Amino acid sequence: MSDRNRTGLSTDEMAQAVASLSTPDTVASPFGELRFFDGLPLPETVATAYDALDLMRAIEVFLNAVPGASLVAFRNGLRAAGISTARQIGITDPRATSKALYLTPNTETTYGVTMLDLQAWGPTVIEAPPQSLCVVDDFWFRYVADMGIAGPDRGAGGKYLFLPPGYDGDVPDGYFTYRTPTYTNFVVLRALGGVPAMKQTRIYPLAQAESPDENEFINLSELAINTVHANDFSFYEEVAELVQEEPVEALDAERAGQLAAIGIVQGQPFAPDARLRGILERAAPVAAGIARVIAYAPRDPDAVLYGSWRNGFVGGSYEFLRNGARLLDARTQFHYLATVITPAMAHAQVGAGSAYAYTVHDANGDLLDGARTYRLHVDANPPAKNFWAVDVYDTQTRSLLVVPSTPYPAVASNDGKVQANADGSYDLYFGPTAPEGRESNWVETVPGKAWFQLFRIYGPLEPWFDQTWRLNEFEPVD
Template sequence: MRTEGTTESGLTNEQLAEEVAHLSTPDRLSTPFGEFEFFDGVPKPESVQTIFDGLDLVRGITAFLNLVPGASLVAMRAGLRTAGVDSPDKIAYTDPKANSGALWLTPNTETTYGVAFLDLKAWGPTVIEAPPQALGVVDDFWFRYVADMGIAGPDKGVGGKYLFLPPGYDGERPDGYYTFESATFTNFVVIRALGGVPAIKQSRIYRLSDADAPPENTFVNIADQVFNTIHSNDFSFFEEIAELVAEEPPAALDPERAGTLRALGIVHGKPFAPDERLRGILDDAARIGAAMARATLYRSRNAESFRWEGSSWKEGFVGGNYEFLHDGARNLDARTLFHYAATVITPAMAHAQVGAGSAYIYTAEDADGALLDGAATYSLRIPPNPPAKNFWAIDIYDTQTRSLLQSAPYPALSSLGEGLQAEADGSYVLWFAPIAPEGKESNWIPTLPGKSWWPLLRLYGPLEPWFDMTWQLPEFIRERG
């Protein structure tokens, strides 16, 4: 029975009014996109376009942050094509190793790379013969893991034949191969081998239909070529993504990300032709998204990013999962962070084992929390007994391009380097400056005035003190005076 001043639900009129207030939009709303005006919750005509512009900007930023992996591989393929690696039978390699001439996301200067792209649409089922003692990975065109080859793969390092099938394939699956089906036609192949260039040149890539008499591959030394493999940070980013979407089956991308792209006019089977309004918004979205990616990379707010409490050194794989999953949820910032800085996805990178694989940490600041300045002089002490079974190395990178800093062909130092001087206690003091401090040339990496830089420490074959955190790397010390 209703009493005076109550509704049928039992709420008082005042309580109902308060509930409605929670559900309502005010007649004037001040936002980062501008002023929105409404009449009793309905957008006024003069505000509708401003609201939709804001929606397109939000979706553009979301697309940038979530689709960096795909754009990265489109740019990688484009760069390799300019270097002459323009078909699956051509395998790029770096002899003797990568240098700072070309633009690559955080390559190391210690190992030799072999790189290729499969085209399962043009070639159909394709075979890769992995050499012995290889560290090979195949990722699809959205930069998702497909297979390991070699030591971390099913051949366990003895070498083997791998068969890669295109999406939707329903043909023959012959015996004698480690067989994988990819969700995309284009696939990225990385081959590293402990035997260096001669071992990489034992690799073979050919059509399954040519298996009885495989043709020779062409090996292209790209070490001294100058080219760009890094995705754009402006409107061109969306053109890179549109290229990928046009080539691959719609089902290759999850519905949520595909839906974001559809709202921006990037749809499989249709040309991407934004008008001037949307083009300008997407240019802004890419630049804002890049700013957010840079903050996530260099100034992470995630406590899981940091290797040690109170330290600025950060993990590249936050959470230790190659799919960036934690309790059933995707760590979106971790995915953006990794792909904005690096290439190649494999479980073997996310889960290093004692004495096997590699571990990585980086920073972008000194002991005072200040950004690293290419005009200043810094020292870094590597404590005694670095926990690396094989060797340790530190490379430094350009904060803009995330490529090797172009202060030297090989802006790096490692425990394998000739002449590296140790201290009496077994530690190493490394120096970073435009000019080497007197008497420190053997332990010096040059920097560039006017530019920032950031280092990445790699431990090859990390040992127990790395995992139990009893070995800790100190901060960079800026020298005064």
């Protein structure tokens, strides 16, 4: 063996160490060949490497900023519907339809939506209706508060006060009070009493608490609006809009650094030069494609419910945390498909809340095809305290599938139409043409298009959780 030098390493070991930390003169990469002179990058390599770095960061920005872009797009959709302040509340009277683009809404309950602007109004009050399920999320789509049954009023109705970032004024008694890191906040309302109960909601500035103006309720069901974020360059413009409006402190330093690396910085115009714009235009569709893979074919074992069925809350955390680590793919998976984040969704309890499952595959492992007909056999005694439902969605828009037969592409046990078999089970059909005599158990699909669905259990019971009752697979019948 060679003599050891004063570092404690032998000559051979030192040579191996130098080799392990050195860069070859030529490095193959997906972005082109990288060339060096004794570790120094040649001029053409500098340009290639920075183009590659900007492309990678742009893809990461897309995947990590989907929650924020989603709410910017939602606000833009509400503005197109004439909802410009929290004085106006959009409602789906009586239910959501396929006429608008929303991420995976259900067609079984009435929604109410609006946006708080705490910069314009300052501290703001929401009077939640009784027996409701209401949520407030901040503009980065992080959970702020539950109101109603899952909130501190426990469904009795209550007054909630939301304070803007940095607020140091008086905080009056008599409210359930929350501080939020963003000025804009997303409000989603659901009332078990339907539209009449929904219209008991009141939203107004705290300064007008003694005599607030009436709220205006605008029906969204018949409006063709888009609330879904972009999958092209304009995605980055949506994110830049958010960053300009909100305090720097509203976002963690890591994601803020990713945004800054591609020119999205609070207080500075987002104006990429031709080189960077070209990179962003390339990055968005690549990132959107990756997001679709994460959403429709998640690889985390915790995303598997059983068989081909998947769940949307990997690890059961509304913050997408497991063992102290942020589950980045899980966050993208959920927000690319859905809106509204609350612990009540991630931690459904026996008899309360709702549980979800989805698949894009049939029993043979093939992708669901709108030209084919499938049967889903739902075993007897579905474990739902309230009811169950299957809503069908467009795989491109993740919105309700547009079909000629109905604006409600769904089948549900509470609609009074679905027919049970003699043993209490159900046979549901999905395809371009209804099987004869099964029209009430059928959802139309579109030839030439794929589709997916969410199976929702409202008030899931113990057999859902211990899996003594399981969903079957979609069986092709043609």
